[in-house]
Amino acid sequence: MNDSKPVHDWSIDFDHLDPQWTSNPYAIWDALRPTCPVATSQRFEDGAYLPLSYNDIYAIAYDTEHFSSRRIIVREQKVPIVGVPPITSDPPEHTPARRILLPPFAPREVQKLEPLTRDVCVSLLEAVGDRNEFDAAVEYAQSVPVHIMCQIMGLDVADAETFRDWIYRTNVEGVRNTQANIIVRHEMNEYFLEQINQRRAHPGADLISYLLTVEIEGQPLTERHILGTLVLLIIAGIDTTWSSIGASIWHLATHPDDLRRLVAEPELLPTAVEEFLRAYAPVTMAREVVKETTLSGCPFKEGGQVLLSYPAANRDPAKFPDAEKVLIDRAHNPHAAFGLGRHRCLGSNLARMEMIVALEEWLKRYPSFQLQEGAVVTWSEGTVRGPRTVPVKVYRQQTC
Amino acid sequence: MSEQDQQFVLFISSERCQGHSRCCSLAPELVASDDYGYAQVIGDGIVPADLLSKAKLAVANCPEFAIRLNRA
Numbered sequence: 381m382n383d384s385k386p387v388h389d390w391s392i393d394f395d396h397l398d399p400q401w402t403s404n405p406y407a408i409w410d411a412l413r414p415t416c417p418v419a420t421s422q423r424f425e426d427g428a429y430l431p432l433s434y435n436d437i438y439a440i441a442y443d444t445e446h447f448s449s450r451r452i453i454v455r456e457q458k459v460p461i462v463g464v465p466p467i468t469s470d471p472p473e474h475t476p477a478r479r480i481l482l483p484p485f486a487p488r489e490v491q492k493l494e495p496l497t498r499d500v501c502v503s504l505l506e507a508v509g510d511r512n513e514f515d516a517a518v519e520y521a522q523s524v525p526v527h528i529m530c531q532i533m534g535l536d537v538a539d540a541e542t543f544r545d546w547i548y549r550t551n552v553e554g555v556r557n558t559q560a561n562i563i564v565r566h567e568m569n570e571y572f573l574e575q576i577n578q579r580r581a582h583p584g585a586d587l588i589s590y591l592l593t594v595e596i597e598g599q600p601l602t603e604r605h606i607l608g609t610l611v612l613l614i615i616a617g618i619d620t621t622w623s624s625i626g627a628s629i630w631h632l633a634t635h636p637d638d639l640r641r642l643v644a645e646p647e648l649l650p651t652a653v654e655e656f657l658r659a660y661a662p663v664t665m666a667r668e669v670v671k672e673t674t675l676s677g678c679p680f681k682e683g684g685q686v687l688l689s690y691p692a693a694n695r696d697p698a699k700f701p702d703a704e705k706v707l708i709d710r711a712h713n714p715h716a717a718f719g720l721g722r723h724r725c726l727g728s729n730l731a732r733m734e735m736i737v738a739l740e741e742w743l744k745r746y747p748s749f750q751l752q753e754g755a756v757v758t759w760s761e762g763t764v765r766g767p768r769t770v771p772v773k774v775y776r777q778q779t780c
Numbered sequence: 781m782s783e784q785d786q787q788f789v790l791f792i793s794s795e796r797c798q799g800h801s802r803c804c805s806l807a808p809e810l811v812a813s814d815d816y817g818y819a820q821v822i823g824d825g826i827v828p829a830d831l832l833s834k835a836k837l838a839v840a841n842c843p844e845f846a847i848r849l850n851r852a
């Protein structure tokens with residue numbers, strides 16, 4: 381929970397954990413853009429910056445000389461730096477730390493997981509049974525990515541609740557509470573250390589076993605590096621995709637015309653998915669200023685924290701015509717939901733496949749549904765934003 | 781010369797490509813991803829007239845400005 385004082389002036393005192401931001405960040409960005417290309421805040425240690433234009437966000441993602449990835453979450457207090465490569469790595473270390481992970485997440489490998497993803501989706505939908513009212517975020521969207529990540533990493537789906545708890549404590553609680561951060565990282569390390577030891581004794585075909593065999597410049601990865609990467613994958617691979625699937629279902633539950641059109645034109649789904657990614661981009665990153673510089677006339681002081689809002693870049697009308705509108709047939713859509721530059725989301729092929737399969741199976745079973753009357757949809761705050769509840773009412777097809 | 785008579789060639793900058801795979805999905809006849817997920821032009825990159833609109837979509841959707849359509 382956020383017990384900070386409410387924000388009155390977003391241009392010089394922004395707070396991305398303020399309930400106004402969590403419920404409707406778009407209005408805040410749109411109000412700032414005409415007069416304030418970069419908002420600032422002293423609520424975060426050493427000051428924080430919020431660039432709003434696509435161009436500035438693009439420039440920062442590319443400028444590793446002035447902006448470091450060593451801090452990827454804007455926090456009230458800067459916690460000691462503990463790397464989770466490759467997302468917290470800067471060049472030159474970033475390049476090989478990322479390269480070893482590219483093959484297992486390339487389109488070719490991801491394609492192999494499609495049948496399993498479909499099975500998972502179908503059985504989750506079957507578990508709904510004949511209930512006409514249920515929560516699509518909790519009973520469906522949330523469970524798809526957990527199953528797939530467990531399959532890739534060779535983990536037990538029974539631990540899903542533990543993973544969710546770690547993610548919450550890292551991405552939400554940890555933003556204001558340094559101690560919580562350190563404790564949760566310790567728990568994750570212990571869990572993965574045990575997994576590593578099991579694989580050393582009995583190697584398998586999973587990603588953890590693979591990380592024990594790969595080398596960088598002729599050297600095996602250090603245990604610290606492997607632990608960091610595993611912690612990153614479990615944090616990055618679940619809530620993100622959950623949020624995107626959930627936001628897509630929420631959109632269709634609240635926009636009957638788009639729902640009807642997608643049911644009638646299923647070939648439009650990949651285009652619609654890109655638009656859901658643009659419009660409801662769930663992931664906001666951060667950078668630390670490591671060398672003073674200026675963007676859009678605004679100084680960025682060394683040590684400052686930059687809130688790198690890919691979601692705001694995606695809503696910049698200078699880059700996307702009708703940026704505020706969700707157009708499921710938007711043909712020109714070079715959005716930044718998966719980041720820009722060298723840290724492009726490693727899981728982007730996987731996340732897209734999961735979204736498409738999850739929506740295909742959902743629409744096959746429920747071509748007609750809407751949000752339950754009076755339902756309150758809550759969105760998660762912080763690094764990953766998505767609807768945590770999507771209570772739907774589904775209408776069964778008549779079968780003769 | 782009209783667009784129909786023009787020949788176009790698709791070009792991908794391996795420096796700029798970050799492996800978003802947008803072009804591979806939009807124009808699978810023209811671009812494929814390698815083992816690392818980076819996009820590679822298939823063959824000589826010459827775009828047949830009937831695939832020109834797909835090639836243009838691939839260019840327009842690249843978030844990294846990594847793919848270009850040049851006049852042959």
Ligand code: HEM
Pocket residue numbers: 441449452466467468478485612613616617618620621624661662663664665666690716717718719720722723724725726727728730731
């Ligand atoms: C819709 C779902 C997802 C979204 C929107 C998303 C978004 C992002 C973004 C914006 C970045 C860039 C970070 C930066 O610039 O600092 C990123 C990086 C990353 N993501 Fe994702 N992600 C998603 C799903 C996944 C999945 C499923 C995985 C795991 C398999 C994953 C693993 C990673 C990793 C490892 C990185 C770091 C890449 C690097 O630093 O080179 N993500 N993600």
